[in-house]
Amino acid sequence: MEGVDSRSVASGAVDDGPGEADAARPATDGGTLPGSDVGDDADEPDRVVCHVDMDCFYASCERLRDPDLRGEPVVVGMGYEPGETVGAVATASYEARAFGVESATPISEALDRLPRRADADPADPDAPDPDETGRYLPVDMAFYEEVAEEVKAVLRDCADVLREVSVDEAYLDVTDRTAWDAVGGDDPEPSAAAGPSEVRTLAEGYARHVKQRIEREAGVPASVGVAPNMSAAKVASDADKPDGLVVVPPGSVATFLAPLPTAALHGVGPVTERALAERGIETAGDVADADPETLAEAFGDRGRALVRRARGKDDREVTPRGLPKSLSRESSLPRTTDEERKRETVAALAADVARRARERGCLYRTIGIKAVLPPFDVNTRARSLPGPVDDPDLVEEVALELLSEFADDEVRKLGVRVSNLDFSEGDQATLGGFEGTGRDRGDDLDRGGPAGRDGREGTGATITDWIGGGSADDGETGHGDSDESDTVSEGEAVSGTDDAPERRTDDGQASLGDWS
Known part of the structure; x- marks a missing residue:
């Protein structure tokens, strides 16, 4: 949907609940703004799940x-x-x-x-x-990952629970940030989003807030689907591309899905699509009307799962995937050349990143910074250590030393990152061992090759990096489940089909694996 307008965003909190409920709750007085304290007044509220899908x-x-x-x-x-x-x-x-x-x-x-x-x-x-x-x-993967970091920074700030699926796709559980309550009291305004939502809800406003922040802070457009469960949110994000916002409130998921082709269902690839068509099943509504046991005979447990999802049922929770490869923190600034302000900012970011690493019990082998110069020139610098360490003072020391290269530059954003994380117990490198290392100027934070927006060299990308790579997980291999492996139920991967190798997506983009 082009030209999304700016709107105030209201938010209310609800507890986590089952994927699909009977209907959206009636409007309540006194919605709260994002970040405000919220109440806990509903016994069985509905989850609010956003699927963010970057456009091409x-x-x-x-x-x-x-x-x-x-x-x-x-x-x-x-x-x-x-x-x-x-x-x-x-x-x-x-x-x-x-x-x-x-x-x-x-x-x-x-x-x-x-x-x-x-x-x-x-x-x-x-x-x-x-x-x-x-x-x-x-x-130019180094460049794309830099932009993806800008997007991730927004998503991490907008959601307490985030599942990063690929470089351009993520699920957000924002149940604790907003709600399905209608905006406008007794006379709610019509919804401005595509989809079956008839009135404007707090959830729609919050999703628009996320979408607009991505475009404003990262500079790239995203389509967002909002629904009470993961599979419906994913279908919604594909329904009005590019630059779309589709809201599917509780009670309307099955109706929203019914007219769509089976390929639109989360977990249906070309093989399953053809097999369903051979049985006269061509729409999601046909799947919903099918006997679960009959489909189970043909597709195993996946058949039952497909029927549940076509009926609007998906009880999976949004959970993070695996361990992070890096921890970072960034801060936007008014354009400034003030060296003291830049150093104070980097020192604070370094302390926060080191604290988060210690809280997670991880060591790190690389310390780096990001300096974004106007208008949007991203520069990264990093230094590798001889072994994993947990040393907040060292993070600050190295980050400030790397920052010195930009002492005379005007900056609009600064960031600090520790990467090459080690979550296993083991000996740490000593500071003395670190002192003997040289400075890797221009190194990307994770790859040891030139990075940033001022050059394409050193990306190391090959065709296999983005065609046929990745692994199946809940049908989330990359980004377009309609052409991915036929994986439906939690943890169930299907091999031996011809769905996986194609790696083509409805959004015109091949997958490049996980963000994290």
Whole structure:
């Protein structure tokens, strides 16, 4: 949905509850603003789950770096360079998709459908028409992960419970931040979001708040789906792309899903879609009407799970995935060259990051900083240690030393990160051992190669990084379950199907694995 308007955001707290209830609760007086203290006055309230899905993320990142790409067909991939014959599309913008170019399209086919802009020559009658050409760019994972960090910073601030699925996708449980209560007392305003929500709710306002913060602070658009459970929220985020906001309140999930094709259901890939079609089941409503035991005979427990989800039932909780690979904290500033203010900010961030690492019982091998220069030039610097440590003073010392490179620069944001985390018990490197190491200027915080927005070198990305990578987990392998492995129930992975290798998504972007 284009041009989302700015609105005040109200929030009320409710306890965690089952995935689908009978109906949204009636409006209550005195909604609260985000971050306010909230009450606990409902016995069986409904969860509020947001699924945040970045729109054509790599193309959006490239447009952030080069605004001239906005409105242009943009293809991010590999294999289009002179002399290259093998490659595939990682992301195709919506303008490029109009020419039939999608994620995982072989690059040779993409070039046939949408020639390179560089090959267009108005003076050459045999050259492609410039209006029917696109901009082809190489994958720059270091850059995309920097933008993803900006998005993650917003999401972590907006949700107490966050499940990062991939570099461009996450679930948020915001039940403790907002509620399904209608806004407007006895005369609530109509909903401004797509979907079955008829009146504006606190949940809609909070989701719009999250969406607008992502675009304002990270500079890239996102589509957000809001529902009382995970699978419905994911379907909702795909329902009005790009830049969409779809709200599916309790009591309306099954109705919302019913007319959609089976491929839209969370966990249905091409193999299952074809198998269902062979049984005359072509919509989510058909699945909901099916006998669970009959589908169980064909698909095992997944068949029962599909029926439950098509009926609007999904009791899974939003839970974090695995252990983090890094811990970071960032702070936005008014544009400043004040060296003392920059040092004070970095010192405070370093103390907070070191405290969080100690609370989690983890050691770290790398200490780094981020300095964002106006307008949006992200620079990272890091230093590797000879072994894992837990030393808050050292984090501050190293971070301030790395900051000295930007002593004369105007900055708009600063960050501190510890990475290469170690959650196992073991000997720590000594400070004396650390003193003998050199300074890795320009290193990315996690990879030891050049990073940031001022260059593409050193990304180390290969086609296998984003085509056919990852592992199945609840149907969340990457980002588009309609073309992922047929994985439905918690912890149940299905192998031996032809659903997994394709890795294509409805949003025109291939998956690149986990964010964390």
